[in-house]
Amino acid sequence: MSVEVRNIKKQFGRFPALHGVSLTVESGQLVALLGPSGSGKTTLLRIIAGLDYPDTAEGRVLFYGEDVTELPAHKRKAGFAFQQYALFRHLNVFENIAFGMRVQSRRMRPPEQEIRERVNKLLKLIQLETLGDRFPSQLSGGQRQRVALARALAIEPKVLLLDEPFGALDAKVRKELRHWLRQLHEEIHVTTLFVTHDQEEALEMADRVAILREGRIEQIGTPAEIYDHPATPFVYDFLGNVNTFAGQVREGSVVIGKTKFAAPETAGQKEAGAIAFVRPHDIHISRGPGGPGKLKARVEYINAVGPFANVELSRTDTAGKINVQLSQEQLGKLHLKHGEEVHVELRNVKIFTEDYSI
Amino acid sequence: MQPPSAINTPRRIRRRGPTSEPLLVRWLLMFIALAFMGLFLVVPLVAVFVNAFGQGVGHYFGTLTDRFTLSSIKLTLLTAVISVSSNCIFGVAAAWAITKFDFRLKNFLITLIDLPFAVSPVISGMVIVMVFGAQGWFGPWLIAHNVRIIYAVPGIILATTFVTFPFVARELIPLMQAQGRTEEEAARALGASGWHTFWRVTLPNIKWGLLYGVILCNARAMGEFGAVSVVSGHVQGKTDTMPLQIEALYQNYDTAGAFAVASVLTCLALVTIVLKAWAEKKGAVSRPADWGIFGGV
Numbered sequence: 154m155s156v157e158v159r160n161i162k163k164q165f166g167r168f169p170a171l172h173g174v175s176l177t178v179e180s181g182q183l184v185a186l187l188g189p190s191g192s193g194k195t196t197l198l199r200i201i202a203g204l205d206y207p208d209t210a211e212g213r214v215l216f217y218g219e220d221v222t223e224l225p226a227h228k229r230k231a232g233f234a235f236q237q238y239a240l241f242r243h244l245n246v247f248e249n250i251a252f253g254m255r256v257q258s259r260r261m262r263p264p265e266q267e268i269r270e271r272v273n274k275l276l277k278l279i280q281l282e283t284l285g286d287r288f289p290s291q292l293s294g295g296q297r298q299r300v301a302l303a304r305a306l307a308i309e310p311k312v313l314l315l316d317e318p319f320g321a322l323d324a325k326v327r328k329e330l331r332h333w334l335r336q337l338h339e340e341i342h343v344t345t346l347f348v349t350h351d352q353e354e355a356l357e358m359a360d361r362v363a364i365l366r367e368g369r370i371e372q373i374g375t376p377a378e379i380y381d382h383p384a385t386p387f388v389y390d391f392l393g394n395v396n397t398f399a400g401q402v403r404e405g406s407v408v409i410g411k412t413k414f415a416a417p418e419t420a421g422q423k424e425a426g427a428i429a430f431v432r433p434h435d436i437h438i439s440r441g442p443g444g445p446g447k448l449k450a451r452v453e454y455i456n457a458v459g460p461f462a463n464v465e466l467s468r469t470d471t472a473g474k475i476n477v478q479l480s481q482e483q484l485g486k487l488h489l490k491h492g493e494e495v496h497v498e499l500r501n502v503k504i505f506t507e508d509y510s511i
Numbered sequence: 512m513q514p515p516s517a518i519n520t521p522r523r524i525r526r527r528g529p530t531s532e533p534l535l536v537r538w539l540l541m542f543i544a545l546a547f548m549g550l551f552l553v554v555p556l557v558a559v560f561v562n563a564f565g566q567g568v569g570h571y572f573g574t575l576t577d578r579f580t581l582s583s584i585k586l587t588l589l590t591a592v593i594s595v596s597s598n599c600i601f602g603v604a605a606a607w608a609i610t611k612f613d614f615r616l617k618n619f620l621i622t623l624i625d626l627p628f629a630v631s632p633v634i635s636g637m638v639i640v641m642v643f644g645a646q647g648w649f650g651p652w653l654i655a656h657n658v659r660i661i662y663a664v665p666g667i668i669l670a671t672t673f674v675t676f677p678f679v680a681r682e683l684i685p686l687m688q689a690q691g692r693t694e695e696e697a698a699r700a701l702g703a704s705g706w707h708t709f710w711r712v713t714l715p716n717i718k719w720g721l722l723y724g725v726i727l728c729n730a731r732a733m734g735e736f737g738a739v740s741v742v743s744g745h746v747q748g749k750t751d752t753m754p755l756q757i758e759a760l761y762q763n764y765d766t767a768g769a770f771a772v773a774s775v776l777t778c779l780a781l782v783t784i785v786l787k788a789w790a791e792k793k794g795a796v797s798r799p800a801d802w803g804i805f806g807g808v
Contacts, residue, residue, distance in 0.1 A: 204696050226699040233700035239693035243715040253701035256711065308702055 155180040155344040156312050157215040161207045163196055163368075170196040171207075172368040178312075178361075180217075181342040183335070185355035188365035189391065194348045195236075197365070198314050201346065202226055202233045216311050232305030232343075236317040238297045240289035246300050247285035250275055253308035275303040278337070295326040302334075306341070315347035319354065331358055352392050356380060364388050386505045389430045396436065396475050398429040398499075402506050410470040412448050416504055427506040429499070433478035437498040438464070438487060447496040450475055452489050457481065464489065466497065559777050562770035574760070574768040575775065582748045583756035584775070586664065590739075590752060591732040594672035598728050602679025603721065607713070610687040611695065621684065627676045635673050636741025639666060662744030667752060670738040675731045682724030683717055690716055719794030726790060730783040734776065 156178040163171040171193045178184050186194040199205040201214055203226035213222045221229050240249050248255075250272045254263055263271070276282045279299040289297055298318060305313060318334065319327040335358050338345060349355050355362045356376040363373040364387075372384040383389040390397070400409040405420035407413075407427055414429075443449060450466035453474075462484040466475040475497060479487075489495070531537075564571055574580055605624060609617060627635060641647050643660040653660060660666045694716065698708040714721075736754040743750040747759055753776050761769035 202700055204700065226696070227702045227704055229700075230702070231700060233697065235693050235697060237693060239697040241694055241697070241712060241715075252698070252703070252711070256698070256701065256703040256707045304697075304701065 155217050156201065156346065157213075157218075158197070158201060159211070159213045159215070160209075161197065161200055161212040161214075162209045163193070163200065163205065163212075164208055165196075170368055171200075173212075174365075174368070174370055176363060176370060176373070178344055178346060180344055182360040183338050183345045183347070183358060185359035185362045186346060186348045186365060187350070187352060187355040187362050187391075189350060191367075192365040193368040194350075194365045195316055198233075198316055198346060198348050201312070202231045202314050203229045204233070230308060230311050232308060232310030232313045234298070234301040234305050234313075234315045234318060236320050238289070238301040238321075240297055240300060240304070242289050245286050245288050246281065246292070247272055247276070249289070249300055250304045250307050252304060271307060275307055278306075278340075279303045293326075294322050295330055298322065298330060299333075302337075306343070310343065313343050313345040315345065317348055317350070319351075320349075327354075334358065356392075364391065366391075383430075383503070386428055386430070389503065389505075394433060394476075396431045396433065398431070398473070400427050400429055401425070402427045402504065407502070407504055410448065410468065412446065414446050414499060414502060416502070419504060419506070422506065425506045427504050430503045430505070431499045431501065433463070433476045434461075435499065435501040436475065436477045437500065438466075438477060438479070438489070438495050439498065440487075440495055443496050447498055448475075450495060450497050452491055452493045452495060455484070455489060455491070457484060466495070469494065556777065559770055559773050562766060563774040564767075565770065566767040570767055571771045571774075574765070574771040577768075579748045579751065579759075580756055580772055583751045583753045583772070586667070586751065587733055587753040589664070590668050590671050591729055593668050594675055594732050595725060595729050597672055598676055598679050599721070599725055601676065602681075602683055602724060602728075603717075605680045606683035606687050606717075607709075609684055611692055624677050624680050624684075627674050632674050632735065632737030633741055636670050636738035639670050639673065639738075639742050643669070661742055662746070662750060664750065666742035667739050667750060670742045671732050671735050674735050674738045675728045678728035678731065679721065679724035682720050682727070686717055686720040687713075719790055723787060723790040723794060726783055726787045730780060730787075733779055 156176075158174060158176050161171050161174045163169075174193070174197055176197075186197060188194045196205060200207055200212075203214075203221070203224060207214075207222070213220055215221065216229070216231075241252065244252065251268050254268045254271065257263075272285070273282070276285055279302065281296060281299060281303075284292070284296065289300070292300065298321075302313075302315075302318075319330055322330065331354060347359075356379070359376060361373060362376055362379050364371045364379065366387050372379060372388050374382075379388065380392060383392060389395055398409045400407050401424065402408075402416070402419045402422055403424050405415075405417055405422075407416040407419065407429060409429060419427075439447075449469040451469060452464065453467050454465040456463045456465075460481065461478050462481055464477045464479065464484070466477060467473065468475065477497070532540075605620070608614075609621060640661055642649060643653060643666065644650050645654060645661070647661075658665075660669065694712050695708050698712045699705075703711065734754060735752075736758075739752055740755060740758075743752070743755055745751060745755060745759065747756070751759060753772055757769045757772045757776070760766075760772065
């Protein structure tokens with residue numbers, strides 16, 4: 154357990170940012186704090202770093218079992234990389250990275266020779282060996298972010314905290330840096346928490362993902378757990394790439410529009426409003442006779458670029474949109490035509506009633 | 512009929528830029544600006560030096576090496592050094608407090624800093640007399656303890672400090688607000704103490720703005736007349752600063768002498784302007800192109 158936060162509450166004026174958040178991070182893991190803006194994820198990261206403090210005495214932050222709640226930021230040894238990098242603009246890349254070593258008290262400070270060696274090693278690690286004497290304003294966004302990471306790593310942090318590490322970069326550089334950071338993590342294995350609002354980024358990079366919503370942790374788990382078994386409608390919705398159907402739970406089945414789908418898991422439940430979530434690749438398109446468990450829909454749009462084809466349908470009863478993902482091969486067999494009426498079957502339906510999930 | 516060649520000759524059209532004006536307008540505007548500058552800046556500047564040497568080089572240097580003049584130069588420099596350095600400390604502290612912390616009365620403090628700009632210097636001087644003078648709040652106590660403030664050097668320094676008080680703070684507040692807190696936060700997270708953060712991160716980032724404020728503050732401190740005049744008591748050789756010495760010489764019908772001292776003050780002003788331009792340029796160069804992105808978190 155290298156980082157543990159317990160019952161963190163924080164309010165900014167009248168805006169509650171965190172309502173008693175607790176979280177444990179295993180040593181050496183890469184954990185994503187995922188959530189929409191205003192969900193409190195950056196506030197939580199800043200509290201772990203000591204740049205903000207929890208409001209109540211029950212709120213504690215522990216590093217390797219040691220309570221650091223009362224320690225100021227500069228005594229925590231938490232490497233922090235800011236969204237806008239916050240490189241020291243009057244220092245060159247080399248001195249930016251060396252900063253954390255140079256400001257240590259005389260007893261703790263490594264000798265000059267060692268500082269130089271460590272900075273050079275880090276420059277090599279971030280693949281900017283030749284740019285040590287450049288100033289931050291002379292670097293690209295991706296280079297700046299790498300310098301910010303090296304600067305945070307230079308203090309040999311107990312934990313690395315990254316606030317939207319790729320937020321300000323363009324799509325291509327983002328992708329490259331993501332892989333690079335994941336690789337770097339494999340190499341140095343320092344416990345890392347990073348904040349992001351990009352679900353793809355979180356699912357692709359992290360060992361574990363914590364999803365935040367309005368100051369609470371909604372779900373925490375491995376990317377596969379989160380993607381395959383979202384705990385709440387919010388998580389389903391936030392991860393995106395999902396179709397929602399409003400319906401009614403009735404006698405062990407769920408009724409969507411006029412169609413009844415078997416839902417044995419709801420057996421014994423009272424009649425109630427429900428929302429069904431189905432991922433685009435769990436929808437099966439067919440022609441032929443309708444029947445139980447099939448919805449009628451019209452083909453609106455077909456996009457066949459890439460390995461998968463996306464088909465947009467609209468329901469004939471409510472005109473609600475349905476996104477379907479299928480392989481190019483399946484699409485070829487179906488010979489779908491624009492405006493054509495088809496039947497869809499739903500598989501792996503996840504049903505949420507009122508506030509109870511099954 | 513026109514010969515065909517006249518039709519085929521392409522006509523060159525000179526188009527003006529969107530913000531350019533016809534030649535006459537441009538010329539007129541430039542003339543007005545230059546004439547105005549000449550009349551109100553160059554002529555008086557020349558007049559100072561012409562009048563200063565009006566009774567010969569001997570009189571000029573005689574006045575400058577006069578006991579009273581030398582004493583006024585010394586007092587002016589002493590006053591400037593003390594009030595500029597104290598305003599420098601105050602300005603950095605105020606700008607730091609306003610931009611790096613959130614507290615109540617913050618806007619009130621920002622407004623209050625401007626007060627010395629808003630009131631007449633004479634009133635500033637009178638306020639100091641009201642507080643420290645024989646009839647003032649602390650007057651009896653000061654007299655009992657044999658401390659002289661009014662009609663003495665401390666009063667002059669107090670008055671000058673009060674009048675020049677906003678320069679450094681006013682210069683630094685917008686600069687530090689634009690820079691935000693993230694670099695300081697980064698320094699803290701990297702293990703720097705508050706002291707280290709100030710010397711290694713904050714100060715290097717504000718140094719040109721600070722220098723600019725100090726230069727302006729110094730120019731005003733050396734030239735202050737109104738406030739100082741009220742508290743000085745005009746004891747020649749003791750409580751006369753250069754502006755007061757100029758006035759004293761002028762009142763004694765020594766016009767050339769008055770202008771001789773004025774010429775020294777003018778030279779100091781010219782040096783200030785050159786330094787100011789240099790600090791401005793340096794400050795602008797040291798700002799990175801993507802200045803704006805350091806603003807918020």
